[in-house]
Amino acid sequence: MPVDGHPGPTGRRVRIGVVGGGLMGRELVAVAGRWDALVGHPCRPEVVAVADPAPGARDWFSRIPTVSTLTRDWRELVDDDGIDLLYLAVPHDLHEEIYLAAAAAGRDFLGEKPFGIDLGAAGRIAAALEGSPSFVRVSSEMPFFPGAQRAIALAASGALGEIVEVRSGFAHSSDLDRAKPVNWKRQAARCGAIGVMGDLGMHVAHVPLRLGWRPRTVYALLDDIVRERPGPGGAPVPCDTWDNALLACRVPPPTPPRDQGIQRDQGK
DSSP: OOBTTBOOOOSEEEEEEEEOOSHHHHHHHHHHHTGGGSSSOSEEEEEEEEEOSOHHHHHHHTTOTTOOEEESOHHHHHTOTTOSEEEEOOOGGGHHHHHHHHHHTTOOEEEOSSSSSSHHHHHHHHHHHHTOOOOEEEOOOGGGSHHHHHHHHHHHHTTTOSOOOOOOOOOOOTTOOTTSOOOGGGOHHHHOTTGGGGTTHHHHHHHHHHTTOOOSEEEEEEEOOOOEEEOTTSSEEEOOSOOEEEEEEEOOOSSOOHHHHHHHHHTO
């Protein structure tokens, strides 16, 4: 649909299959529905298939006119050549199995962070993608927010001079209510021992990584503030993930710091 006389999205239709019918899968449908507001975009995305084992999650997508396939088995979407790309929006404990299957099938996909529930899983996924023709990216909106892009551009321009220290934070209020029922993100078996650092904390890391700041050392001060929440029946169940983290990261400087030379002289 034209916007102010300018053409909307043009070019080919891109058929998307969503694995995981929760919040983020629904968000993708909302984004695709607003695509016509873009000016001259070279493609038009449409969510055509959704896989989720929960009937209630699938039912939400039954009212989306572009969706023609609803299934409980994610393998059907991985094997469907009528789908151009996949959005894999599943809990962390499912990442390895589904990401590896998608890579083995040569499917292009957008995955959720982190790429693996732990370091071993992440390494296996990365190794599989090295030999796969798949085009793969991780879902993270933070680097594309206007404020984040402005900060990245300003730091990269050199206008700030020599940067010796950066402090950044990501505040999220959804769990302040201690009466909020437990979910998979608050259980280490499904979220991983990394806890909040693999969920919200990744947003904080992406901006410095865009600037090439790869930490050499990371020290973490971790808090498990909310120890239990209401379970499915209302009785309290344990929350065994870290829900607050303060990280101190040291990035290798572009030139040897002055104190290294002093230490060498003192060691003679």
